Amino acid sequence: MMAKSSKIQGEANNRFNPAKILNKEMVLGIITLIAFVVLYSLTNFKTEAGLTTFLKDVSYLLTASIALTLIILTGNIDISAGTMMGLCGYAAAYVAKLGYEFYVYIPVAIVVGVLLAGINGIIITRFKVPSIVATLAMINVHLGLFILLPSGGWVENLKSNFTFLGTTTILGFIPIIFIISLVILAFFLVFMKYSRFSKKIYAVGGNNHAAVLAGINPDRVVMQLFLLEGVLIGISSILFYTPKTIVQANSTYGMEMLFITATVVGGTSIMGGKGKLVGTAIGVVLVSIINRAMIFLGFQDYYSNAVQGVVILIVVLLAVIDLKKLKQYLRRILSNNQQTVRRENS
Amino acid sequence: MEHKKAAKKPKFTITYIGILIALLVGLIALFAVLAEGTILKPSVLFGLTENVTEVGLMALALTFVITTGGIDLSVGSTMALSAVMLGMTYETTNNIALAIFVSFLTGLACGVLNGVIIAKTKIAPLVTTLATMSLYYGIARIISGTNIFSTYPEGFTFLAEKKLFNIVPYQFILFVVFYIIFALFFYRANIGRYLRAIGYNEKAAKFMGVGVGTNKFFIYTLTGLMCSLASIIYLSRLPAAKPDIGLNLNLEAITAVVLGGTNIMGGVGSVSGTFIAVLILGVLRKGLQLIGLGGNIYNFILGILLVICLIGFSYLDYVKKKRLRN
Numbered sequence: 001m002m003a004k005s006s007k008i009q010g011e012a013n014n015r016f017n018p019a020k021i022l023n024k025e026m027v028l029g030i031i032t033l034i035a036f037v038v039l040y041s042l043t044n045f046k047t048e049a050g051l052t053t054f055l056k057d058v059s060y061l062l063t064a065s066i067a068l069t070l071i072i073l074t075g076n077i078d079i080s081a082g083t084m085m086g087l088c089g090y091a092a093a094y095v096a097k098l099g100y101e102f103y104v105y106i107p108v109a110i111v112v113g114v115l116l117a118g119i120n121g122i123i124i125t126r127f128k129v130p131s132i133v134a135t136l137a138m139i140n141v142h143l144g145l146f147i148l149l150p151s152g153g154w155v156e157n158l159k160s161n162f163t164f165l166g167t168t169t170i171l172g173f174i175p176i177i178f179i180i181s182l183v184i185l186a187f188f189l190v191f192m193k194y195s196r197f198s199k200k201i202y203a204v205g206g207n208n209h210a211a212v213l214a215g216i217n218p219d220r221v222v223m224q225l226f227l228l229e230g231v232l233i234g235i236s237s238i239l240f241y242t243p244k245t246i247v248q249a250n251s252t253y254g255m256e257m258l259f260i261t262a263t264v265v266g267g268t269s270i271m272g273g274k275g276k277l278v279g280t281a282i283g284v285v286l287v288s289i290i291n292r293a294m295i296f297l298g299f300q301d302y303y304s305n306a307v308q309g310v311v312i313l314i315v316v317l318l319a320v321i322d323l324k325k326l327k328q329y330l331r332r333i334l335s336n337n338q339q340t341v342r343r344e345n346s
Numbered sequence: 347m348e349h350k351k352a353a354k355k356p357k358f359t360i361t362y363i364g365i366l367i368a369l370l371v372g373l374i375a376l377f378a379v380l381a382e383g384t385i386l387k388p389s390v391l392f393g394l395t396e397n398v399t400e401v402g403l404m405a406l407a408l409t410f411v412i413t414t415g416g417i418d419l420s421v422g423s424t425m426a427l428s429a430v431m432l433g434m435t436y437e438t439t440n441n442i443a444l445a446i447f448v449s450f451l452t453g454l455a456c457g458v459l460n461g462v463i464i465a466k467t468k469i470a471p472l473v474t475t476l477a478t479m480s481l482y483y484g485i486a487r488i489i490s491g492t493n494i495f496s497t498y499p500e501g502f503t504f505l506a507e508k509k510l511f512n513i514v515p516y517q518f519i520l521f522v523v524f525y526i527i528f529a530l531f532f533y534r535a536n537i538g539r540y541l542r543a544i545g546y547n548e549k550a551a552k553f554m555g556v557g558v559g560t561n562k563f564f565i566y567t568l569t570g571l572m573c574s575l576a577s578i579i580y581l582s583r584l585p586a587a588k589p590d591i592g593l594n595l596n597l598e599a600i601t602a603v604v605l606g607g608t609n610i611m612g613g614v615g616s617v618s619g620t621f622i623a624v625l626i627l628g629v630l631r632k633g634l635q636l637i638g639l640g641g642n643i644y645n646f647i648l649g650i651l652l653v654i655c656l657i658g659f660s661y662l663d664y665v666k667k668k669r670l671r672n
Contacts, residue, residue: 123657127657127661128660128663129660130611132417132472132610133604134656136597137601139645140597140646140652141646141653144643144644144647144649145646147643257476257479260476261477261480264473303487305480305487306484306485308481308484312477313463313474313477316473317467
């Protein structure tokens with residue numbers, strides 16, 4: 001009986017029904033696509049230089065936001081990611097200035113990232129300090145480290161052994177660093193889909209106690225994730241600084257808010273346990289579009305903060321609205337004819 | 347019987363407030379040794395608070411917010427926006443009373459927006475105030491553009507410049523008054539208990555009959571108002587309103603609250619702890635200035651201090667749990 005009725009309903013709903021395929025990522029993707037098209041058609045964004053700059057922005061944001069998403073999925077947060085990135089980039093640039101090639105300075109950045117993130121992880125997991133406070137303290141420590149660095153945290157006149165990564169492009173407009181970030185994204189998409197570790201991440205974020213009962217050591221998972229974050233932040237710092245000839249360690253201070261914005265806009269719950277990397281990737285594109293759009297549409301730079309705030313609010317409000325109810329509402333409107341038919345039959 | 351019970355109790359228990367006071371005294375002593383006693387002069391000792399009053403006022407309100415398990419990252423931006431509105435209104439109308447009124451109205455509006463979103467929707471306070479932080483900062487930047495509003499009437503700077511008996515700055519007295527008011531509300535009035543109940547278990551508080559939404563709305567609005575008060579004090583000391591004055595202040599205010607022993611996860615709060623922590627920040631800043639170390643060294647030491655305090659806090663918690671188990 002049940003099967004029969006559902007089958008009938010299925011046949012009745014056979015035509016295109018947008019309510020069926022509606023989910024958060026879809027909505028966000030559509031918004032992003034519209035924003036991109038509007039931007040592309042209205043401005044001189046379509047010049048190759050504009051697109052290249054845009055893709056460069058996306059690449060470092062994407063890498064760092066993946067790291068932040070993984071951390072936030074466990075219910076933790078790292079607000080020292082921005083300053084950490086500055087220190088990684090400085091270390092890499094310092095080594096590059098001494099004349100070493102990329103196979104030396106990239107590992108240096110990663111090692112510095114792992115060390116700094118490891119300290120965060122130890123404080124959070126060993127001493128049970130809430131992550132937001134622990135990383136808040138670490139921001140202050142990093143800010144202090146900036147002026148202890150030689151030459152005030154600046155490295156100038158970087159040669160092509162450092163900048164070639166950021167300036168090389170494929171097909172004339174796709175920067176190589178964008179390809180790197182895409183490879184990282186692809187790896188993590190597969191990783192989150194098929195690895196056993198990713199299930200642990202969701203378990204720890206969703207219900208810590210249940211995770212313990214299921215034989216997972218939450219502290220171990222969180223610690224491993226912080227080390228992973230260090231690696232990603234190290235790579236991200238390379239992606240951020242290599243297009244430039246000057247590395248200024250404190251220029252990334254405050255950038256962690258961008259990463260968190262992209263993550264939250266992408267639909268990841270700040271309480272942990274819910275969220276997808278696809279969402280984060282779309283969120284990154286949306287955030288970068290907003291930043292670019294402000295410049296290309298002729299607004300001053302200072303509009304971008306306000307618009308960014310409004311966008312987070314709107315997107316988060318959209319996420320809070322019950323999608324199921326919305327779906328039901330849409331279905332009711334779309335299947336109005338069908339209901340009248342049914343009523344006639346009965 | 348009574349006497350025996352009292353005798354059994356340990357005479358001296360280490361409390362977190364005690365540690366904080368010891369830390370404060372220790373820091374003063376340390377800087378007194380390092381800076382050859384300059385810090386012990388009464389004018390310098392009371393002048394410590396000059397740099398931290400605005401952080402302190404925001405931290406007092408933030409203590410309420412963090413006690414409920416929430417957080418407000420937008421305090422710095424709200425303060426900057428209020429300051430910019432004050433400066434702009436005064437520059438266009440030349441009416442300081444109106445300017446101060448507009449500043450308070452701005453703070454109220456910012457707080458109300460935070461409060462409505464947090465109380466009425468399920469959005470986490472961290473996300474909401476992250477968004478409004480950029481929003482208020484952005485609005486302040488849009489309003490001011492490249493201008494810096496730096497013309498204020500003669501008497502406007504009295505809070506910062508005038509001192510009672512030429513020793514105690516009036517802003518310190520204001521800070522103490524607000525501390526007493528907040529402490530009375532927190533320790534003696536119903537709202538303090540309500541806030542702790544919400545922070546400890548929101549659902550249980552709701553079933554108990556606590557108006558969770560109302561209380562949350564109230565404290566976020568209060569935080570907005572305190573931010574505008576802080577902006578007035580900031581401007582009376584440094585009469586230059588520009589949007590980036592509040593960038594580091596939200597971290598500093600949260601640091602003060604957490605250093606004071608308020609649990610960031612909610613349920614445990616300490617207004618007195620916040621008060622002492624703000625004084626510690628003042629001593630650190632002034633002391634480092636006296637030694638000749640400025641700028642980010644302050645942040646560095648603050649960060650290290652915060653980490654040590656947090657670890658100490660978790661250790662105390664561990665000891666307490668162990669004692670309960672035995």
